[in-house]
Amino acid sequence: MQRWYSLRKNHDMAPVELYDVTIVGGGPAGCALAGALSATKAFEGMSIALVDSGKLCDLREWKPPLDTYLPRTLQITASNKSFLEDRGLWDRCYTDRVQPYNRAVVTDALGRGVVDLAASDTPEPEQHGASVAYMVETKNFVSGLLQSINSSEGHVDIFERDKVVSIDNGSADMVTNKDNTISRFPVVNLSSKQKLRTRILVGADGVNSCVRKYAGIGTYGNEYSQFGLVATLCLEELNRTAYQRFLPTGPIAMLPFPGGFANLVWSLDIDLIQLLKAVPESLFACLVNAAFRLPPHEMQHLYDLVRDGASESEIAAETKWRLEVYERNNSGHPDPSLFPPKIAAISPKSRTSFPLRMRMVDNLTAERIALIGDAGHVMHPLAGQGLNMGLEDVQCLVDVLKQAVLAGEDIGACSVLSRYNKHRYVRNLAMQGIVDKIWHIFGTSSYPLVAARSLIMNGLDVNDEGASHGTQINADPIIPKLLKEQLLSACMMDQSNLVEELLSSPQQVNVNFKNALGFTALHYAAQTGSIDCVKLLTAAKGINPNVQDNMGKDTPLHKALVHCDSSETAMDIAKLLVGAGADPRIVNKKKQRPIDLTEPDEEDIRRLLLQATLAITVRQDQAELDEDDGSYSSD
Incomplete structure (x- = not known):
């Protein structure tokens, strides 16, 4: 009890x-x-x-x-649902209000990129264990x-x-x-x-x-300087597919619920959030339909009408006309299921927002x-x-x-x-790094990156004949920009084969590239405990093992000693870093040297760091003596 x-x-x-x-x-x-x-x-x-x-x-x-669903919702993966079920923590909720879905369609408003992720074509995905999420x-x-x-x-x-x-x-x-x-x-x-x-x-x-x-x-x-606008949608037809569209103003997503309802999550700047929360619900439904279909420049025109205080009837008529033109021009689309069902209405008072x-x-x-x-x-x-x-x-x-x-x-x-x-x-x-990269990549209107992301998305989404939905482009100008991002991701996920492939690419990759947090590939490899990735990176030409991140001012050596799963792994990585020139004297934001992060019983690591410190000090002292000798001989 x-x-x-x-x-x-x-x-x-x-x-x-x-x-x-x-x-x-x-x-x-x-x-x-x-x-x-x-x-x-x-x-x-x-x-x-x-x-x-x-x-x-x-x-x-x-x-x-x-008669409705609440706008604050959760997506639960199949593995997490199984964990909860095994402990009797799932079936006490109202399971008839839970919607499994087995398909997710992701599109890019600026490019032609489409990803269609279908777990199964069966009509009852839950019975067949094929659900993407719940x-x-x-x-x-x-x-x-x-x-x-x-x-x-x-x-x-x-x-x-x-x-x-x-x-x-x-x-x-x-x-x-x-x-x-x-x-x-x-x-x-x-x-x-x-x-x-x-x-x-x-x-x-x-x-x-x-x-x-x-x-x-x-x-x-960091703050994304945006808010998430959520609402409950009433659809014109039943739906079991999740839809997401990346707009220049932020992604918009429709997530299914039973009975023809859906959850809306729309990322927008604060000024647009306030405007769209204030418009009448019928007009808001029209604008959501438009956001999933119209080109970005047409959406911008509708936003401007809202900002300028145009009447509801004027905005609604403009939106309806543009949607009719769009539908006429796209009536022969080979796969209409790539577009979400039309929204009939918004559940009253369901719109709310939160900072991103x-x-x-x-x-x-x-x-x-x-x-x-x-x-x-x-x-x-x-x-x-x-x-x-x-x-x-x-x-x-x-x-x-x-x-x-x-x-x-x-x-x-x-x-x-x-x-x-x-x-x-x-x-x-x-996972945070991956999601943050997606947001930044899709948040730009720069043509090279738009072309690159379309290429990547269409490479993931291939039809039965092996042809992608999008147009093929020349990716040579944007490959160097992608390589450095891929290198960081590969080290995050301990994918040493991919690291080796990237480092041997004809297109030179910047091995010291720092992301928004100041992390390099070597930071990620060291804290992941990936000995193979660290070995490849420390052997790379031009590698700098002493880069400090932007937040904690940690070097890869700091990261290895804090996050490696075992002392043996930490020792192996520390050897590689020291061999590549890592300086154990560097202090982080907390004034800690790498040796300060070791345990008392990690004698081998402490000895390695002390010896490396001594060797660097001796070399610097010798260099100063040589410089002094040179200056005297010139007199």
Whole structure:
């Protein structure tokens, strides 16, 4: 039986309670973690607390509207759905409101690029396991998780409508770790005056995470200077396909729901967001239909009419006329299914918006701290991977803690949590990098890049006769620009064969190219622990192993010592970097040298770094002496 505590209730709890796991944040990731822990046999007898400032009890009892769908939605991948199903965390939601889809069509408004991703042509994809993803309302998903937690045999205490006032380092519980260091249990002070001591504190509390701030974990990233406009669409016909179109103003996506409904996600600059949220719903429906069909210059004309304050009837007539012309000109299109169904109406008052940003942390863990979901990473929604990354965090953390329990380890020890960080950090960073690149590539109107992305998209989408939908172009002018991006991506994904191919390409690739975060290919290869990629890069002509990134001012050597899965891998990569000229004396933003990031028992790595430091110092001293000798001899 679960205990639910609320500020609306008076309870006579002890002033301080000890929990094995305390989760701050009752959103999708936090509830999924609480549910997964309570459903795992290894955690029987362990105490779990879930803290949230919202009305979780009301959310648990949520009743859906009968005539519409909510605009805030989630895409769940098939693998994450299976994880939830296996732990009894899926079927408690209203499954009749969940829409599996087995096809996604992506188009480029400026070029002729088309990608048609079809998992199966079967009419019932869910029965055949061929779904690309599952669409579910956020409230429906979280409500189902809370119901599962409430009915489980695991011990989860839920503190609803209770804010975290502060988090302290507890002095009552001090644990001696294997390396003889002392760690203290964090104490979470709630607005209800309740204090929760915990062996491990999990931050699932979003982009402004108080847990992350308490741990002193830094963040970096950028704002996209855009907002996401979401709404619920009523379609003219039933639909099981997801559609996305990249416009110069930002991508627009239509994601299917049962009964002829769909979810709209439209990325736009703030001035356009405000204008489009203000126009009447009937006109907004016309503009959405236009955005999925008309060329960008015609959409710009419609935007200008809205900006200039033209009447609703004038804008509607102009939009209708342009759509009629478009349909006449495209009546013979070979595959009309590449275009979404027409929108008949917008669900009343369903339009809302949220800022678009990218955020990553320096680490996902600290002493007795772990971050999951948006507390550890935020990305653009264009790929629908935000929560899926969070659910993968949950899967990994549950597995790491389970193995620690079975081995009799302290679940909050840094040695345990570092396994979670090393596994998830690089994967999250890689996915963020890919999505960020897609946004930037499709956000430009430059012809070379438009041509390049059309070439790539059409290469992915080939019809039965082997001919692509788009027009072939000469890609020679844009290949160098693509190579450096491909090199970074290959190192993110530990694809050494591709790295070797790119480095041997007749078109010279810039091996020291830095992306927006200041990361080079060598940064990614080092932190991924890819010995083969590091070996190839350090042998490349002109490689600079001492580039510091823009955020933490880390070199590849810093990255290797923080993120490699094992000391052996870190040692092998450190040898390669030092052999290529990496300077162990360089300090990062936190004034840390690479040696400061090693463990006391990593004697071989420490010896290597000390020897390299000495060798560089001796060479520099000798060079100064030679320079002095030269100056004297010239007198």
